[in-house]
Amino acid sequence: MGSLEMKNKYAVIFDMDGVICHTNPFHAKAFTVFFDKYKIPYTQIDFEKHMYGKHNSHIMTHFFGRPIAGNELKALEDEKEALFREIYSSKVETIPYYKEFLDDLKFHGLKTAVATSAPRANLNLILDKLSIEDKMESLLASENVSLHKPHPEVYLKSAKNMGLEPNRCLVFEDSFSGVTAGLNAGMKVVGVLSSHTREELPACSLYINDYSEINASKVIDLLTS
DSSP states (O other): HHHHHTTTOOOEEEESOOOOOEEEEHHHHHHHHHHHHHHOOOOOOHHHHHTTTTTHHHHHHHHHOOOOHHHHHHHHHHHHHHHHHHHTTOOOOTTTTTTHHHHHHHHHOEEEEEOOSSHHHHHHHHHHHHTTTGGGGEEEOOOSSOOOSSSHHHHHHHHHHHHOGGGGGEEEEEEEHHHHHHHHHTOOOETTSEEEEEOGGGGSSSSEESGGGGHHHHHHHHOOO
């Protein structure tokens, strides 16, 4: 099958945090500054169970020990995410070989997308620093969905944006809720082991530590097998 024929047939959808960039340590730093300000206790185990891969509504509600929603959630979320961007903006780099992998996908005519639970401002920061926005056919952030991972909405919307059936999309995810969202969307998932071991994730079609371990032809094999 030629590259142009392939172009309209298949897509790769990337989560962002822990998948394009290893941002989790910087989110943890932002949360420590934020929680210290509000005198909220936390432990590393708390972070692993209740922060990585979780939406801010879950995180805030868990750590504050009461429901956080509506305008209060928006204000607290904006404050914490601004802290994250301040800490991370001079440190943006990809998980090794991501850009080479992305270029290989584009060379082979696959569509590509980002589907993140993070706010659009975080997505914009990373797209801008890495200069990859023009390589994506769909970009969705937390503002674009009403139901967050593990609900499949963000992945189903991504497929729709690209004019593809879900079974023609391969998802790259690093968290339990994210992998579950991809599987719930009826997509195959590659687990990126940036924050979790394979034992801590639902069963994926493949696991990688970084993007030197995969290329476009392996992606096409996964999508067509």
